[in-house]
Amino acid sequence: MAIFNTGHALGFHFSKIEYLPVPMIVATHLVPKGFSALSLWPFIFVRPAQRSNIALIEHEMVHYREQAWITPLWVLLYLASRKFRLQAEVRAYTRQIEMGGVTREQAAHALLGYRLGITFGKAMQALS
Numbered sequence: 001m002a003i004f005n006t007g008h009a010l011g012f013h014f015s016k017i018e019y020l021p022v023p024m025i026v027a028t029h030l031v032p033k034g035f036s037a038l039s040l041w042p043f044i045f046v047r048p049a050q051r052s053n054i055a056l057i058e059h060e061m062v063h064y065r066e067q068a069w070i071t072p073l074w075v076l077l078y079l080a081s082r083k084f085r086l087q088a089e090v091r092a093y094t095r096q097i098e099m100g101g102v103t104r105e106q107a108a109h110a111l112l113g114y115r116l117g118i119t120f121g122k123a124m125q126a127l128s
Helices: 054-067 071-080 082-098 104-114 120-126
Strands: 002-005 024-027 037-040 043-046
Touching: 037 054, 043 054, 054 071, 054 082, 071 082, 082 104, 104 120
Parallel strands: 024 043
Antiparallel strands: 002 024, 037 043
16 A cells, blocks of 8 residues: 655645645555545545546545545535435536546446436536
8 A cells, every 4th residue: 555645746726725734645455346536534545556647636636625624524424415425426527527537428427336316317417
């Protein structure tokens, strides 16, 4: 398991919360099957093969920023509420699309894997 720190050198900008600490990014094979990365503040866990995928890290940074002040509550809402989880993932995939990491279609397909009870068409609409 490798631990490395990121910062502004990789293009992360904390425009809304300037004083947020930089996350510890942990490259590990312990990321759950079906996922490339996972954010659990103050860490971002990423599969070793994906550790240089800046768009994926930016996706996880969205979750990192959301979790910064209310981690336990955020995690509970994420696990318990499909609506909350959909909103969180749409924000994160929107950032990943902006970074050129995935297409809108790829992100919509990925949203179907979160058991959100939505169709591909609704996922595409949420991402537009």
